[in-house]
Amino acid sequence: MHGWVRTKRDSRTFSFLELNDGSCLANLQIVADATLPGYEESVVSARTGASLEVTGEIIASQGQGQRWELRASRIVLVGASPEDYPLQKKGHTVEFLRSIAHLRPRTNLFGAVFRIRSRMAYAIHRFFQERGFVYVHTPIITASDCEGAGEMFRVVTMEGETMRRGEDEFFGKPTYLTVSGQLEGETFACALSDIYTFGPTFRAENSHTSRHAAEFWMIEPEIAFCDLARDMGLAEEMVKALVSDALDACAEDLDFCNRFVDKGLIERLRFVRDRAFARISYTDAVETLLACGVPFEFPVAYGLPLQSEHERYLTEQHFACPTTVYNYPKEIKPFYMRRNDDGKTVAAMDLLVPGIGEIVGGSQREERLEVLLANLREQGLDESAYDWYVDLRRYGTVPHAGFGLGFERLLMFVTGVANIRDVIPFPRTPGVAEF
RNA sequence: UCCUCUGUAGCUCAGCGGUAGAGCGGGUGGCUGUUAACCACUAGGUCGUUGGUUCGAUCCCAACCGGAGGAGCCA
Incomplete structure (x- = not known):
């Protein structure tokens, strides 16, 4: 088994490790006996967030809360997690977790x-x-304005610090990040009958609400x-x-x-x-x-x-x-x-x-x-x-x-x-x- | 863009015009087939920033910056 330690409970002669590999919500409880080779380096020093490789046998759990557990015969600390690992096993606010979007x-x-x-x-x-339905990839960079869909991001190239403009632009005219693939989608529907798009969409609206983002996906x-x-x-x-x-x-x-x-x-x-x-x-x-x-x-x-x-x-x-x-x-x-x-x-x-x-x-x-x-x-x-x-x-x-x-x-x-x-x-x- | 709320320890928060507290997390020790484990000890903060009022500001005022909620617009 491979995974990251969610939490650990130590006693003198063994440890319980909660291992999660992201495949599902539930953790796997690892029972690690203190007699394991390298117990000090691999188990005692494995804090929340550390990555482990665990070998062992799946057995029926003696405790309550899980049906199975893994009795480890070998544990390798793949990546340690220092004490400043920001995720605790208690609840965090979603606002805090947003600030560590790489760990959330x-x-x-x-x-x-x-x-x-x-x-x-x-x-x-x-x-x-x-x-x-046929899946159609409509362009992300577009020169057309799907009218009424909202403010657009300009796509430009730079000459040093200066934006290239007009006929000097990369595409020879103003271009934007798509706000909708609908108009291009219609051209394919008028050939392949039933089509759909599914891709990123961009709106430069200055809207600050819980329901708006500048980059989102649309079907x-x-x-x-x-x-x-x-x-x-x-x-x-x-x-x-x-x-x-x-x-x-x-x-x-x-x-x-x-x-x-x-x-x-x-x-x-x-x-x-x-x-x-x-x-x-x-x-x-x-x-x-x-x-x-x-x-x-x-x-x-x-x-x-x-x-x-x-x-x-x-x-x-x-x-x-x-x-x-x-x-x-x-x-x-x-x-x-x-x-x-x-x-x-x-x-x-x-x-x-x-x-x-x-x-x-x-x-x-x-x-x-x-x-x-x-x-x-x-x-x-x-x-x-x-x-x-x-x-x-x-x-x-x-x-x-x-x-x-x-x-x-x-x-x-x-x-x-x-x-x-x-x-x-x-x-x-x-x-x-x-x- | 407009309106409202908010910013104190790593996290979640309490607090007070006389320069700070808790719980959790961290560290150390102990202990138990544990389950958000438990017990003891311990370290840790320029109280968002800059000005102002005041004998004195983390607290009052202003501006700015960050966060949240709502509105508009939309998906």
Whole structure:
């Protein structure tokens, strides 16, 4: 066995070592007799954090708390851990652990969170691959602005201390880190029918909240010959499938989260897996909010965006389950969303979940060339910059739809962890790019 | 960007206008098939930084820096 010492209990004639190799939450109890060769150097000097190689026999444990233990016949101290090792066996705050992000995966909580993260990434690929979706790698450096998605990071090269600009730039024009792969994803959906992207995304928003990071991962499926209803169905089906997979494959880690992070976690996840989601149009949602009698801080009126407090009321109080809101006024949504027949709304949808708010945002895309061009003009955008995007409507256009799912938001929902900085290995937020 | 809270030992915190305490962690010794082990002893702090008020500031005030929560924006 190989692993790191989580804690040790010495007596005069033997020691108990709790060894963990990160493969699961549980430690393996090592019983090390003082008569072992090299006991002083390998066991007595092995503090919390030290790495060990242990040979021995798995036997039934005499003590309570574990069924098995390893009776060591040989222990080698691979790497010692001096007395200034920062992790104690008692609880640390997540804020402190963030400051030692290189060591926090050695804690129970972060081990669990990042095992779940890995499993959910796998489950996402499996969900789409099983349904015949093609995984597309959209560019990270892009010259296109997925309008409305947020502030962008510039990508530049330097001449000494000076930024190369204009035609002197590496790409001959301004480029940015992607804020969304959607527009590029649409081009592949209009060839391979069902595609998805899953990769890093960057937003230079100066937002300081527990739900925003400058670098995060996003899943963006795009489906050809698809309308909004099917799009919503796919989003709901995916959330259910991922939650269900987590319950099955990450039971031990989720149980830990349920005990130490969020007492109602597992009950909520089962509820999401087993129950139907609610759906409500934006128009009906506004009426529901106006009629509910709750004194909101921000005004509710047709044509205004739903505020966080409104979304939370709908998903946490009114429906008390994940809720999809659809058909938003065209004025508050970007140019590429499909105009509905009423002339007032677009085929957009947001999937809201209790405790997090918006987890999925999507829409049916405008496939009609004239309507798309009119939208671009109406919103004062430069048509020439979207030439290739408009081409999709010139040549064999099809109704298509898609959505974006914030991977970290999903992980917050699945683990109950309240801060996005604690579900991404090395979080980037305004002013913070450590490690 | 706006609002609120916060910064004291390695960690989590208490405290007070007269220059500091606990628990845990560390060290030493003891002890027990132990389980967030236990018992004893011990080391460890320019009280975020810079100014100001005061006889005197860790405490009161201001600015700045860091952390957290909320809002906006979103994923």
